[in-house]
Amino acid sequence: MSEPRVFLLPDLGEGLTEAELVAWHVSVGDEITVDQPIAEVETAKSAVEVPSPYAGIVAELHGKPGETLDVGKPLISVTPLGSVVAADDAAPAPSPAQPEVEPAETELVEPKPESTEAEAYREEEKAGSGNVLIGYGTPGGHGVARRTRSRKSSVAVADPAETTPVSLSKEDELALLRTRVPGKLGAVISPLVRRMAREHGVDLGDIAGSGDSGLIMRRDVEAALRTTAPAATPEAKPEATPVAEPVEAPERPVESVEAQGRDARTGLAVSARTPVRGVRKAVAANMARSRSEIPEATVWVDVDATALMELREGLKANGVEVPGLLAFIARFVTAGLKKFPELNTRIETADDGSQEIVAFDGINLGFAAQTDRGLVVPSVRGAEKLSARELDAEIRRLTQVARDGKATPAELGSGTFTLNNYGVFGVDGSAAIINHPEVGILGVGRIIDKPWVVNGELAVRKVTELTLTFDHRVCDGGTAGGFLRFVADAIENPTSLLADI
Structure with a gap:
């Protein structure tokens, strides 16, 4: 042999x-x-x-x-x-x-x-x-x-x-x-979930799945193990324990509070210890690097989005396929970045400490997407060439592959500017952290009814807040404010930029 x-x-x-x-x-x-x-x-x-x-x-x-x-x-x-x-x-x-x-x-x-x-x-x-x-x-x-x-x-x-x-x-x-290995669906693999449940004696019929349509996921089985498995004791082991096959899922013994110890600073018992790894580890490292290296500044503005909302409702009434709000705003952002290209750059530092600003011939627009594995930022490549409908289709596709765990490294790591719609979480604003090594991130808050002065009279309008965090090394407040105002004006007067929709 x-x-x-x-x-x-x-x-x-x-x-x-x-x-x-x-x-x-x-x-x-x-x-x-x-x-x-x-x-x-x-x-x-x-x-x-x-x-x-x-x-x-x-x-x-x-x-x-x-x-x-x-x-x-x-x-x-x-x-x-x-x-x-x-x-x-x-x-x-x-x-x-x-x-x-x-x-x-x-x-x-x-x-x-x-x-x-x-x-x-x-x-x-x-x-x-x-x-x-x-x-x-x-x-x-x-x-x-x-x-x-x-x-x-x-x-x-x-x-x-x-x-x-x-x-x-x-x-x-x-x-x-x-060689590079293609990303495949890994966050939910039914055979893996069934095998984990079988090996640990967990009845899947007793578990309420947390995935889409009640799908039982690996985290559901692990949660069941944490709540039902007794603490392992040497006496509980049989005299002749068979050697575990390597194919078995990782054994994650559930430790009691006493076994995990007591925190010296607070005096409280430690209920769990979770290793920082995978997506969470990458996000933590990138955010820490962003805070330590980038001298960031933040500007924001309230925007009357009534005209944009009315435009979408009118298109729906005519039976036309209507892009999502994020796609419209993405279209405005790409137009703004072409007018203010300083925010579509990156700073590179040489070994001797010298720095240079790298500009790009094109825009890869990243957008924050929340998944079961954590926050990821897939990017629409060549976004400046796409219409609102094309942007909408690509945003939906990338969101799905990111949540399925199928996004490729190129799709997750090639952005030049990030758009963050944290309004879906029901918040108005956020001092976002720049996605290093980019130099800017635009946040969009929720759209709600607010009192607003229109032509000298008080009215109820659909209002949102835009927040721009930018790297002060690549531009000053005038450029950042100009870009933010450009996007705000486009939202308030959408037909001026949406001839191609």
Whole structure:
């Protein structure tokens, strides 16, 4: 049997150097195929299923669920399927009473057909599957089809020259290391939820799901474990505890309040300790960096949005498909950024401490989206080229993929300016933190009825508050105020900019 091939944890996205292993989808001894999902990992960007670039038998799983793995470190070892077939099919040594080979059978007995999986593996080795990992696919042109059974003999005799695996070159291993794995639905995976519930004895029928349409999610099972599982004690363990298979979901023992200790400063018992990782870890690091590096300033203005609301109602009455309010405001923001490009820039600092302002030929408009995994900021690429309807369609699409955990690193990390609609939370204003390394973020509060002076008379109008937080290094208050006023005027007189809607 040849040496197993080691698959290294690939680069999961720009700037990401680690990932938390959520669960294995395979176990030692399983036969796997090229492109088969082998593990679920969670990064600061999204939840991802990692496919295997190799076919064969799982020899070793490098890591346990719940562990944080570094990019470039071993993830799984796979013994090539051809070498396993050769070892399994090899005939035992003949006894003295039995001839080694009967010449008549040598010519007449057909060889045992090789397995479909082995044949597929060899074909994929020769050509590369092309769809395992984004950008590279499986290595092509380096594999050698290996035959483990003579076509004219009933006795399987492996040819060492044919069964010796072809090891990947350093260039191929580097290609695998640098490949990008497509983000897949990871926040909710029904088999994972069912497996967790089964392994921990949780009755899914007793759980009220917190997902859409009452869908039971992983956090629901974990919450049930925290409220029902007793504290583990050494006496409760049987004398012979079976070794847990690596495919099992991470065991999260529920500690009692006494076991977690008492806080020295407050004197209160500690009820829970939650590791900061994944999306929450990335958000915390980015917000802390923004506060420490960016000298920000904030300006705000109340805006009469009555005309915009009436425009949307009129379009609805005519049976026209109407974009959401955020799409209209996004259209005004992109027009404002073209007029005030200083807010669509980034500051870069060189190794010698010198700085420069980097301007962009285009606008990638990010928008804050609340998901089950935390706050993420997908961005509409080339937003300045889109109409309000096109912006609405893209915003809806990105919101859905972000909530499903399918957003790619490019969709989550390429923004040049951020729009934040915190009005959906029922608040009027917020001193938002700039999404580093951008230099500005515009917040939109809720739209409510307020008294407003119109043509010298008091009236009830639909009013919202716009708040702009900007990096004072790239522009002064005049530029920031000009941009904010431009967007406000567009909301109050929407037809001036919505000829294309």
